[in-house]
Amino acid sequence: MIAIKSVSHQYGAEQTITFADWQVNNGEQWLLLGQSGSGKTTLLHILTGLLKPTRGEIKINDTNIYTLSSKKIDQFRGQHIGIIFQKPHLIKSLNITENLILAQTFAGLTTNKVRIEEVLASLDMAHKKNAYPQELSQGQLQRVTIARAVINKPTLLIADEPTSSLDDKNAEAVLALLKEQSELNQATLVVATHDKRVKDAFNLTYDLS
Ligand SMILES: Nc1ncnc2c1ncn2[C@@H]1O[C@H](COP(=O)(O)OP(=O)(O)OP(=O)(O)O)[C@@H](O)[C@H]1O
Secondary structure: OEEEEEEEEEEOOOEEEEEOOEEEOOOOEEEEEOOOOOOHHHHHHHHOOOOOOOEEEEEEOOEEHHHOOHHHHHHHHHHHEEEEOOOOOOOOOOOHHHHHHHHHHHOOOOOOHHHHHHHHHHOOOHHHOOOOHHHOOHHHHHHHHHHHHHOOOOOEEEEEOOOOOOOHHHHHHHHHHHHHHHHHOOOEEEEEEOOHHHHHHOOEEEEOO
């Protein structure tokens, strides 16, 4: 489902990061490990269609994504890839339901409120569907971020450092949620981290260091 082959990226004249070939099958749960500066963010951007690598090929669901136009890549991302960033990036002037509608619209899909209610319920957030982002706690905001990432039933769910700012208890809870949601939505999960606490929760690891 994800295959990267002979991929490297060059920043300026001096720095080239080379990525080992990687094959990820449907439904697998992977940890993407690497120290600061090893290239995790670069690889995530490459995988999500945000950064065309200098060399190599990336296939997601048999689509060679960098052969698509940038508009088609944006649509492909919206429909097939759910991304959980460290910070929520929700629109403050829209309530939670409206933020999720926006995620459907950006992907070129029609509004599906039933799906929104289903996802919010699965994250125990149904009671906050009309709340605004500033009315939510950090933990609730993180749940909404996960809801937004899975709303379009992505085949690939990517989380970038989801636990680094959390204490042990919350880090464990977020990991459990990510695993549960990827299973519920039959999505492949890739969690990028340098957080050693996360290591034991995964048995498949792609290590950049
Ligand atoms: N736009 C850029 N221009 C030049 N060099 C860059 C650029 N982006 C990243 N780099 C360099 O590429 C290397 C990998 O960066 P990247 O952000 O992918 O690492 P990372 O593993 O995500 O690090 P961290 O865990 O600290 O976020 C670093 O040496 C960085 O300085």
